[in-house]
Amino acid sequence: MDVLHKVPVREQDPKVRAGNFEEVCLGYSKEEAMMEAQRCLKCKNPKCVAGCPVSINIPGFIKSVEEGDIGAAFKTISLYSSLPAVCGRVCPQETQCEAQCIRGLKGDAVAIGKLERFVADWAKENDIHPDAPTKKIGKKVAVIGSGPAGLTCAGDLAKAGVDVTIFEALHEPGGVLVYGIPEFRLPKKNVVEYEIENVKRLGVKIETNVVVGRSITIDQLMEEEHFDAVFIGSGAGLPRFMGIPGENANGVFTANEYLTRSNLMKAFDPDYDTPILSGDKVAVVGGGNVAMDAARTALRLGSKVTVIYRRSEAELPARIEEVHHAKEEGIEFKFLTNPTEILVDENGWVRGIRCVEMELGEPDASGRRRPVEKAGSEFDIELNSVIMSLGTTPNPLISSTTKELKVDRRRCVTIDEMTGQTSKEGVFAGGDVVTGAATVILAMGAGKTAATGILEYLAK
Numbered sequence: 433m434d435v436l437h438k439v440p441v442r443e444q445d446p447k448v449r450a451g452n453f454e455e456v457c458l459g460y461s462k463e464e465a466m467m468e469a470q471r472c473l474k475c476k477n478p479k480c481v482a483g484c485p486v487s488i489n490i491p492g493f494i495k496s497v498e499e500g501d502i503g504a505a506f507k508t509i510s511l512y513s514s515l516p517a518v519c520g521r522v523c524p525q526e527t528q529c530e531a532q533c534i535r536g537l538k539g540d541a542v543a544i545g546k547l548e549r550f551v552a553d554w555a556k557e558n559d560i561h562p563d564a565p566t567k568k569i570g571k572k573v574a575v576i577g578s579g580p581a582g583l584t585c586a587g588d589l590a591k592a593g594v595d596v597t598i599f600e601a602l603h604e605p606g607g608v609l610v611y612g613i614p615e616f617r618l619p620k621k622n623v624v625e626y627e628i629e630n631v632k633r634l635g636v637k638i639e640t641n642v643v644v645g646r647s648i649t650i651d652q653l654m655e656e657e658h659f660d661a662v663f664i665g666s667g668a669g670l671p672r673f674m675g676i677p678g679e680n681a682n683g684v685f686t687a688n689e690y691l692t693r694s695n696l697m698k699a700f701d702p703d704y705d706t707p708i709l710s711g712d713k714v715a716v717v718g719g720g721n722v723a724m725d726a727a728r729t730a731l732r733l734g735s736k737v738t739v740i741y742r743r744s745e746a747e748l749p750a751r752i753e754e755v756h757h758a759k760e761e762g763i764e765f766k767f768l769t770n771p772t773e774i775l776v777d778e779n780g781w782v783r784g785i786r787c788v789e790m791e792l793g794e795p796d797a798s799g800r801r802r803p804v805e806k807a808g809s810e811f812d813i814e815l816n817s818v819i820m821s822l823g824t825t826p827n828p829l830i831s832s833t834t835k836e837l838k839v840d841r842r843r844c845v846t847i848d849e850m851t852g853q854t855s856k857e858g859v860f861a862g863g864d865v866v867t868g869a870a871t872v873i874l875a876m877g878a879g880k881t882a883a884t885g886i887l888e889y890l891a892k
Contacts, residue, residue, distance in 0.1 A: 436539030439468040446760035453615040465550040469498035483532035485877030488512040506555040510562040514587030517623045520549025523873040569593040571890045574659040576644045579607020580872045581863030582665035584879030590634035599642040611696040614729050645829035661858045661886050668824040668864035678774030683782035687726040687821035694729050711816020718821030724754040726819045737763045742770040742803045784814045824869045852882030
């Protein structure tokens with residue numbers, strides 16, 4: 433056995449998967465998972481755990497996989513995470529737990545994420561679920577938003593005996609897991625719906641089509657509905673724009689709108705009445721994971737896709753795996769390129785995008801070298817559509833309708849980082865509504881922190 437390198441993971445052929453929405457990664461078999469688990473060094477001081485935002489006992493579950501006791505591995509993971517099949521697919525393990533893996537000092541780190549995915553999928557196939565709580569503590573908590581932060585907070589509270597109700601604005605629960613991440617990365621029915629059902633098995637109730645701030649306010653939830661505490665996990669769904677000419681033209685999408693139409697409204701399915709008229713030449717502006725998702729979705733819908741990013745490839749914030757998959761599938765990248773205008777035809781439709789070449793200057797506040805425009809480097813690209821993927825900010829609806837709730841200049845809710853408590857008594861928050869757009873696992877970590885803070889608050 434080659435202990436220095438990961439057991440390879442089976443994937444769809446790039447030429448085949450570029451034309452379908454089926455999952456790219458096919459995962460490990462039990463035999464492959466057990467072989468990969470054998471590569472774990474069983475460190476006395478496992479740094480991988482410290483690298484996990486939800487502090488899963490990684491050596492513990494991997495040891496069970498190595499022994500072939502997958503049920504025990506699932507029970508271990510379930511103590512810490514309510515969404516293991518999700519995390520095993522979309523969590524950036526390479527910069528978190530796997531980045532801390534001692535095995536990775538010589539050779540490849542242990543494939544922790546792929547092992548977590550295998551365990552979660554095995555549990556589903558064998559109809560094994562997390563243990564339901566056996567006691568109730570006589571307290572009830574409202575959770576706003578059914579994304580990763582809300583589901584994690586709700587799951588942890590329910591395990592502790594709290595009566596939890598999630599209020600979701602859309603008609604399906606799941607938040608960004610449902611509307612933001614494409615089917616080929618995160619299957620909705622087999623993964624997301626199943627893990628939400630596991631949360632509901634803990635006793636969590638979910639009410640959809642409830643827009644907190646319009647249908648009901650946080651103050652009413654506490655004063656009239658008598659919830660003992662509230663957790664805000666409403667995410668950051670308000671898109672940013674560049675402020676360049678032509679952004680209001682027909683054929684310009686935000687990545688949020690594009691992915692929501694494709695995922696939640698089934699625009700990729702010809703039997704549904706919500707098409708995306710994106711044309712045969714599409715540019716995606718941005719370099720994060722959402723940009724990769726939008727680009728790979730547009731490709732599958734039949735477009736030739738170019739990703740435009742103002743920094744170099746080394747500064748791309750997207751996961752290495754996602755960029756690798758995008759390139760394999762035939763997506764073109766234009767680095768050190770920045771749009772200055774969206775070109776519009778006489779009927780108000782996109783006909784192209786004007787760009788300038790960039791070069792890297794001195795580092796900015798984030799530590800990355802600031803891109804600087806090259807004089808006289810303007811050029812045009814012929815297009816039908818442009819997808820803007822420039823990040824998001826929280827919608828101000830909740831903060832503007834809640835007394836005593838403080839936000840910062842970015843409209844993000846301010847909290848005590850140790851407990852998740854906001855400026856309003858009994859109200860907690862976490863995830864993108866606090867940090868701005870971030871990863872699924874960081875939102876889950878925030879939900880877990882807030883659940884601990886809420887339990888301490890309820891015990892007073």
